[in-house]
Amino acid sequence: MVWYEVIIRLILAIIVGGFIGYEREYKNRPAGFRTHILVCIGAAVTSMIQMYAIQETSNMILLHPALESALKADVGRLGAQVITGVGFLGAGTIIHEKGSVKGLTTAASIWVVACIGLAVGLGYYFLSIFSTIGVFIVLVSLKRFETRFFQKSKLAKLEVQYIDRVELVMKMEEYFSLKNIKVQNIEFEIEEDEENPYKTSLYTILIPRNIKTSEIIRDLCIYNEIIKVVSV
Structure with missing residues (x-):
């Protein structure tokens, strides 16, 4: 060579x-x-x-x-x-x-x-x-x-503002089960401010590829128990 x-x-x-x-x-x-x-x-x-x-x-x-x-x-x-x-x-x-x-x-x-x-x-x-x-x-x-x-699901995080925790969990479980969305993690924040009646939680979820995050936010905002939903 x-x-x-x-x-x-x-x-x-x-x-x-x-x-x-x-x-x-x-x-x-x-x-x-x-x-x-x-x-x-x-x-x-x-x-x-x-x-x-x-x-x-x-x-x-x-x-x-x-x-x-x-x-x-x-x-x-x-x-x-x-x-x-x-x-x-x-x-x-x-x-x-x-x-x-x-x-x-x-x-x-x-x-x-x-x-x-x-x-x-x-x-x-x-x-x-x-x-x-x-x-x-x-x-x-x-x-x-x-x-x-081929991608079956995508990861998303939703910050949810609510009034009652029990009602929130029930409504969220019902909705996620209906849409075949899997919950990976839930974080509830402890609010020190007594004047603010609203509380915040962070949901980490796996969304099927045929569902958009904006669609989930729109659907969740219909519930009276939920004050605000944002993607983070």
Whole structure:
């Protein structure tokens, strides 16, 4: 492998890793711009080491044909180790928070970047470039499609001003059950001001994607027990 091929492949690895990493950085994910570049460069270097090893083995066999049965070059060994080993980095981006798992897409993007880096290092330019474009389209364009058609619920917080707590809880439970809205948390504020008859509570809820927050606020304001509802 000539020196300019090494430079081309390293530059392409930086571009590929940075291109995908930029999208993750823009979304403020745990592994972003620099992480993806480093993973891609590392995978590219590993695959080029494999190429050098194969080339040296071939040259040695040509010079010493008697070594043909003794020397072997495993094309996929180092690449397989990269794909397996990069899993620990992906695991570090997965966060478990309040019963939900976040960071799986970023972990998958790191794994894909490692695979693309191997392709860059092995000199498969067409495969590297078009797979990068495909990954970027999946991360950017299909996010809107996923949000619109597959996202089951969205998180919202409502600040409710009321008079009687018992009546409020009964009415809210009745409405949320009717609309298939799940309550994650309820916070009741203790009012020190005796002159103000109104009290405040904060509801954290999961709303089905076909229901708008403004629709919920409008419906709740109809109840006499509720003074005011605002989204926070």
